[in-house]
Amino acid sequence: MTSLITNNSAMVALQTLRTINSNLDTTNAHVSTGKRINSANDGAAYWSIATTLTSDNGALGAVKDAMSLDKNSVDAASSGVNAVVASLAKIKNNLTAALSPNVDRAKLQTEISSYVSEIKTTADNTVMNGSNWLSVDTSASGFNGTKNLLSSFSRTGSTVTVGSTSIDTGSFTVYDASTTGTSTGTSTTLDKAVTAVATAANVTAGATVTVDTTAGSLKGFMDTKYVIGGTATAGTEAITDFDVSGLGNTDADLAKIQAYVKIVDATMQQLQNGATTLGTTSTRLDSQQTFAQSLIDLNTSSIGTLVDANMEEESTKLKALQTQQQLAVQSLSIANSSSQNVMTLFR
Structure with missing residues (x-):
C-alpha cells in the first residue's frame, strides 16, 4: 500500500x-x-593511557634537556681540571729542575709564576650555564658544593619519581674566594683531599708538611695554605705562593723545594681523582640521556598503537x-x- x-x-x-x-x-x-582515538568519547581507556604517556614523554624530554645542560657543566669542569693538571705538571717539572745546584732559579720562578697565572685564568673562566665549579666562594649566600644533577624520570602506577645523581665539587675546587676558611680539615671532601696532599707531601728529612687550618687558610687546592717546617724556617704557603727564586743550596732550602714538588704532585693526584669523578658522571649522564630517549621512543610507539x-x-x-x-x-x-x-x- x-x-x-x-x-x-x-x-x-x-x-x-x-x-x-x-x-x-x-x-x-x-x-x-x-588518529582513531581523538578524545575520551572515542575510547576512554585508550585515551587516558595515551594522554598519560604523552605527558610522561614531555617530562622525559624536559629531564633529557636538563641532563644535557648538566652534562655540559660536567664536561666544562672536566676540561678545566685537565688543563689545571697539565699546568701543575709544568710547575712540578720546573720545581724538580730547581733542585739542581746549577740552574737559574729566578728564571724558573718566572715560568712557575706564569703557569700559576695560567691556572687562575683557566679556573676563573671555566664557566658553563652561569656556574663555575672550579673557582668558588664557599662563604657566598646559598653556596652548596654538592650539585644534584637530574638523571631520570620514572612512573610506577600513579606515582612519578625524578631521580638525581650528586657530585661533590670539593674534589676539584681549585680556588675559593672565601676569607673565613671551611672546616677543620677532616669533614668535607675538599678538607680530606688537602689533608691527603699534606700527608703525601711530607718529606722524610728536612721539612714536614701540614695543613694550616686557621681561618682563611683552608680553601681550594691552589690557595689552601700548608705549613712547611722542619729545619727550614717555618712558613705558611699555598701553591700560589711558592717561590724558589730566593732559595739557595742549603739542606733546608733543598728540603723546602722537595716539599714544593711533593705538594704539587699530590695536588695533581687529588685533582685527577676529581677528574675521574667528573668523567664517570659525564658517562652516566650520557647513558641516562640515551636511555631517556629510548623511553620516549617506546612511549611514542605505545601511543601510536593505542590511538593511531x-x-x-x-x-x-x-x-x-x-x-x-x-x-x-x-x-x-x-x-x-x-x-x-x-x-x-x-x-
Missing part, C-alpha cells in the same frame, strides 16, 4: 543515509587527524562509505518518487 502521508521507504532510506553520513564523518576525522588510525583500512572504508552515501541518496530519491508515481493515477 502506498500512502501519501507516511512514506516508510523514504524514512528507512533517510535513516540509512544518516548512519552512513555519521560513519563517513568519523572516518573523515580519522583520515584527517591520523590504520590509514590503509581507513582509506578503504572512506571509499566504501562514499559509495554507500551515493547509493543511499539514490535510494532516498527512489523512495520519494513513489509518491509522485501515485499522482499519475489521478490524471
Whole structure:
C-alpha cells in the first residue's frame, strides 16, 4: 500500500543515509587527524593511557634537556681540571729542575709564576650555564658544593619519581674566594683531599708538611695554605705562593723545594681523582640521556598503537562509505518518487 502521508521507504532510506553520513564523518576525522582515538568519547581507556604517556614523554624530554645542560657543566669542569693538571705538571717539572745546584732559579720562578697565572685564568673562566665549579666562594649566600644533577624520570602506577645523581665539587675546587676558611680539615671532601696532599707531601728529612687550618687558610687546592717546617724556617704557603727564586743550596732550602714538588704532585693526584669523578658522571649522564630517549621512543610507539588510525583500512572504508552515501541518496530519491508515481493515477 502506498500512502501519501507516511512514506516508510523514504524514512528507512533517510535513516540509512544518516548512519552512513555519521560513519563517513568519523572516518573523515580519522583520515584527517591520523588518529582513531581523538578524545575520551572515542575510547576512554585508550585515551587516558595515551594522554598519560604523552605527558610522561614531555617530562622525559624536559629531564633529557636538563641532563644535557648538566652534562655540559660536567664536561666544562672536566676540561678545566685537565688543563689545571697539565699546568701543575709544568710547575712540578720546573720545581724538580730547581733542585739542581746549577740552574737559574729566578728564571724558573718566572715560568712557575706564569703557569700559576695560567691556572687562575683557566679556573676563573671555566664557566658553563652561569656556574663555575672550579673557582668558588664557599662563604657566598646559598653556596652548596654538592650539585644534584637530574638523571631520570620514572612512573610506577600513579606515582612519578625524578631521580638525581650528586657530585661533590670539593674534589676539584681549585680556588675559593672565601676569607673565613671551611672546616677543620677532616669533614668535607675538599678538607680530606688537602689533608691527603699534606700527608703525601711530607718529606722524610728536612721539612714536614701540614695543613694550616686557621681561618682563611683552608680553601681550594691552589690557595689552601700548608705549613712547611722542619729545619727550614717555618712558613705558611699555598701553591700560589711558592717561590724558589730566593732559595739557595742549603739542606733546608733543598728540603723546602722537595716539599714544593711533593705538594704539587699530590695536588695533581687529588685533582685527577676529581677528574675521574667528573668523567664517570659525564658517562652516566650520557647513558641516562640515551636511555631517556629510548623511553620516549617506546612511549611514542605505545601511543601510536593505542590511538593511531590504520590509514590503509581507513582509506578503504572512506571509499566504501562514499559509495554507500551515493547509493543511499539514490535510494532516498527512489523512495520519494513513489509518491509522485501515485499522482499519475489521478490524471
